[in-house]
Amino acid sequence: MKKTNDVILQTVTKIITFMIILFSIDLFFSGHYTPGGGFIGGLMTAAALLLILLAYDIKTLQVILHVDFKLMTATGLLIAILTGTGALLFNEPFLKHAFDYINLPILGETSLHTAVLFDIGVYLVVIGVTMTIIQTIGESE
Amino acid sequence: MEILMSIVIGILFMCATYLILSKSLLRIIFGTLIISHAVHLLVLTMSGLKRGAAPILTDGVTAYTDPLPQALVLTAIVIAFGVTAFFLVLGFRAYQEIGTDNMDEMRGTEGND
Amino acid sequence: MINLPLLPILIPFITAAVLMFFPKRIKAQRTISIISSLGAVIASFVLIFTIRQNGIQTVNLGGWDAPFGITLVSDMLSALLVAATSIITLFVIWFSFYYMDEGHERHYYYVAVQFLLVGVNGAFTTGDIFNMFVFFEVMLISSYVLIVLGGKKEQLRESFKYVLINVISSALFVIAVAYLYSIVGTLNMAHVSERIAEINQPGILTVIAIFFLLVFGLKGGIFPLYFWLPGSYKAPPIPILALFGALLTKVGIYAIIRTYTLFFYHDTGYTHMILGVLSMLTIVVGVIGALAYRDVKEIIIYNIIIAVGVILYGVSVMTPEAIEGSIFYLLHDMIIKAALFMLAGIMIAIVGSSHLKDMGGLIKEYPWVGWTFFIAALSLAGIPPFSGFVGKLLIVQGGFRAEEYIGPGLILLSSLLVLYSVMKIFTNGFWGTPKEYHGLKASMAFKLWIPTAAVVVIAIAYGVGAEAVRPFITQAVEPLVNPAIYIEAVLKE
Numbered sequence: 001m002k003k004t005n006d007v008i009l010q011t012v013t014k015i016i017t018f019m020i021i022l023f024s025i026d027l028f029f030s031g032h033y034t035p036g037g038g039f040i041g042g043l044m045t046a047a048a049l050l051l052i053l054l055a056y057d058i059k060t061l062q063v064i065l066h067v068d069f070k071l072m073t074a075t076g077l078l079i080a081i082l083t084g085t086g087a088l089l090f091n092e093p094f095l096k097h098a099f100d101y102i103n104l105p106i107l108g109e110t111s112l113h114t115a116v117l118f119d120i121g122v123y124l125v126v127i128g129v130t131m132t133i134i135q136t137i138g139e140s141e
Numbered sequence: 142m143e144i145l146m147s148i149v150i151g152i153l154f155m156c157a158t159y160l161i162l163s164k165s166l167l168r169i170i171f172g173t174l175i176i177s178h179a180v181h182l183l184v185l186t187m188s189g190l191k192r193g194a195a196p197i198l199t200d201g202v203t204a205y206t207d208p209l210p211q212a213l214v215l216t217a218i219v220i221a222f223g224v225t226a227f228f229l230v231l232g233f234r235a236y237q238e239i240g241t242d243n244m245d246e247m248r249g250t251e252g253n254d
Numbered sequence: 255m256i257n258l259p260l261l262p263i264l265i266p267f268i269t270a271a272v273l274m275f276f277p278k279r280i281k282a283q284r285t286i287s288i289i290s291s292l293g294a295v296i297a298s299f300v301l302i303f304t305i306r307q308n309g310i311q312t313v314n315l316g317g318w319d320a321p322f323g324i325t326l327v328s329d330m331l332s333a334l335l336v337a338a339t340s341i342i343t344l345f346v347i348w349f350s351f352y353y354m355d356e357g358h359e360r361h362y363y364y365v366a367v368q369f370l371l372v373g374v375n376g377a378f379t380t381g382d383i384f385n386m387f388v389f390f391e392v393m394l395i396s397s398y399v400l401i402v403l404g405g406k407k408e409q410l411r412e413s414f415k416y417v418l419i420n421v422i423s424s425a426l427f428v429i430a431v432a433y434l435y436s437i438v439g440t441l442n443m444a445h446v447s448e449r450i451a452e453i454n455q456p457g458i459l460t461v462i463a464i465f466f467l468l469v470f471g472l473k474g475g476i477f478p479l480y481f482w483l484p485g486s487y488k489a490p491p492i493p494i495l496a497l498f499g500a501l502l503t504k505v506g507i508y509a510i511i512r513t514y515t516l517f518f519y520h521d522t523g524y525t526h527m528i529l530g531v532l533s534m535l536t537i538v539v540g541v542i543g544a545l546a547y548r549d550v551k552e553i554i555i556y557n558i559i560i561a562v563g564v565i566l567y568g569v570s571v572m573t574p575e576a577i578e579g580s581i582f583y584l585l586h587d588m589i590i591k592a593a594l595f596m597l598a599g600i601m602i603a604i605v606g607s608s609h610l611k612d613m614g615g616l617i618k619e620y621p622w623v624g625w626t627f628f629i630a631a632l633s634l635a636g637i638p639p640f641s642g643f644v645g646k647l648l649i650v651q652g653g654f655r656a657e658e659y660i661g662p663g664l665i666l667l668s669s670l671l672v673l674y675s676v677m678k679i680f681t682n683g684f685w686g687t688p689k690e691y692h693g694l695k696a697s698m699a700f701k702l703w704i705p706t707a708a709v710v711v712i713a714i715a716y717g718v719g720a721e722a723v724r725p726f727i728t729q730a731v732e733p734l735v736n737p738a739i740y741i742e743a744v745l746k747e
Contacts, residue, residue: 033198039215039219070274070277071274071275073274074271074272074274074275077270077271077274078268078271078272081264081267081268081271082268085264085268087257088257091255091256091257092256092317093256093257093313093314093315093316093317094257094260094264094313094315094316095315095316096316096317097316129223129226130226133226133227133229133230136230137229137230137233161418161422166414169418173418173421173422173425176421176422176425177421177425179425180425180428180429180432181428183428183429183432184428184431184432184435187432187433187435187436188435188436189436209435209441210432210435213384213428213431213432213435216384216388217387217428220388220391220424223395224391224394224395224398224417224421224424227395227398227399227417228417228418228421231398231402231410231413231414231417232414234402234405234410235410235411235414238405238407238410239407239410239411247411247414248411
């Protein structure tokens with residue numbers, strides 16, 4: 001394939017990737033009470049990674065982020081299920097979540113939920129699945 | 142508003158049916174994509190399109206929207222996303238393996254007699 | 255243990271996630287899969303006996319009370335189906351140790367099977383109509399993965415059709431649920447039933463009933479909607495075909511049974527009449543296919559379609575006796591279809607082809623396979639004392655009591671032709687002069703035969719011990735005939 005000149009795309013990518021990832025983390029945490037959460041947070045992070053993949057190539061992405069996305073999916077899935085299963089130990093219905101208000105240094109009074117753990121699982125699964133799909137198509141070209 | 146949405150959904154279904162009945166793999170996949178959009182809009186419309194606040198979160202809200210269809214639509218979108226991605230990969234592999242994206246030419250005879 | 259109904263879903267789910275970490279280590283994959291399937295079997299039997307003693311079990315996920323949250327409901331019907339599913343999966347996994355190529359096993363085969371188990375068990379257990387859609391999708395996506403596994407040309411072509419059909423039927427499912435929600439304003443199945451009873455099923459709900467029939471019929475393979483089934487099921491390797499044939503169509507049938515006894519039982523003159531006519535036509539086309547083909551796989555695949563017709567006919571009659579027959583036959587059919595496909599797998603492993611013209615005289619070298627097949631064939635056709643007999647007898651009796659004669663007559667006639675179609679395999683494949691076989695896995699035949707024989711033994715035990723099984727089936731029928739039992743158990747009023 002002819003090498004194309006995409007300086008603009010590559011330069012923009014370098015800056016904007018971090019913004020997208022930061023925004024995705026913001027979205028992830030805002031899912032606590034308001035719209036947001038693991039799914040769209042993960043999708044947005046995947047979009048940032050995809051941008052790197054488009055601007056450079058798959059090798060650059062692997063140098064930056066050396067993880068096996070299939071393993072990432074598996075890890076996320078396991079975290080999500082085990083969080084739900086945790087309720088079984090206390091003889092509560094599956095997926096019942098627990099929360100408490102804890103005084104943390106700096107942050108002050110914060111509400112901590114086990115649902116966040118579940119969401120981290122979802123976040124990882126979404127990134128893993130999306131990137132696996134894109135890699136599957138990309139590799140065979 | 143509901144009537145307008147119904148018409149839009151109808152048009153989407155029409156386009157999707159047209160695409161699915163064509164012979165190219167890619168067009169068929171686009172057809173399923175559009176059909177899932179139409180279905181998601183239908184789910185949203187079915188509960189009535191009302192303007193209002195989110196229920197439960199704040200006190201004293203009189204006009205609120207039904208949150209359930211939104212949850213359903215989100216689930217359906219996630220599933221449609223996964224299935225479409227899989228379908229694209231499958232279509233791509235089929236194109237590579239068989240060497241054509243025309244459903245007519247795909248009709249093979251091996252194994253049949 | 256309030257989460258008991260959840261265990262047969264949760265065990266394969268966790269297993270699938272764990273198995274994803276080391277897809278290349280086949281030994282570990284096999285061991286963990288078989289242990290977890292055994293766990294699912296044990297959990298489902300504990301569940302059955304708990305329900306026998308304490309009645310219907312429910313779990314409100316996340317502690318949100320019904321009808322607001324998602325509820326999982328295990329009545330006897332779903333528990334029995336879950337148990338049958340887990341048993342079949344256990345033996346099919348065992349069978350695939352010796353049948354599948356290593357390449358398949360490395361490509362997440364066991365993971366996909368476990369996810370399939372999650373989807374099927376979930377669809378049987380859920381008490382929420384939208385959640386049923388979600389479990390259907392879990393089941394379907396893993397079946398997509400299974401059907402393309404290997405990626406041969408024929409498989410790719412057939413799986414494209416299979417995925418397309420199922421994407422469209424899923425879209426129809428969501429549409430049906432959306433319509434239902436717009437009228438009754440709830441998704442909890444018990445609550446839906448209650449609301450429909452309050453408004454006494456006006457015409458629009460009958461339309462939705464037909465919509466649901468269309469959706470589940472497409473999955474189950476009833477008369478005009480079965481067209482995709484023979485082609486798609488023929489493509490994948492035998493263990494996958496055994497899982498599909500034994501489980502996937504049955505999920506569609508279960509969904510029809512559930513919705514038609516719980517939701518749409520007010521206007522039976524219309525909806526159940528359509529169901530009855532379609533099921534009779536299903537039997538006819540199934541029989542024609544089973545007689546016409548001379549390929550072992552295809553003959554048994556068309557027998558799936560016949561069984562779908564027989565079971566749904568029993569449901570359409572809607573008398574307690576006929577429904578009891580249907581459920582009896584449903585469980586029988588799951589077990590015996592798995593056994594027959596596994597037997598066909600052994601024949602293919604020996605001969606290297608699934609066509610009858612390449613077979614002949616197998617019984618000389620492999621008498622154990624031959625006689626196991628003979629017993630399975632008799633059982634499929636419903637010869638007493640084997641398991642198909644009791645179910646068919648009850649369905650036919652129920653039909654005659656309801657003063658219908660065409661349906662029961664058709665079922666009796668179809669039994670004869672089913673017997674002919676499988677005996678065709680027996681006479682052409684096992685009798686006659688031996689031919690040269692080109693199977694690559696002929697040395698594995700005995701190892702393959704052990705799990706198969708175990709499934710056949712279960713089928714025989716199910717038939718001979720029908721007297722012992724009957725109280726369980728009777729308990730399964732109660733909530734179907736009297737939806738109030740189901741509603742009360744879920745909503746706890």
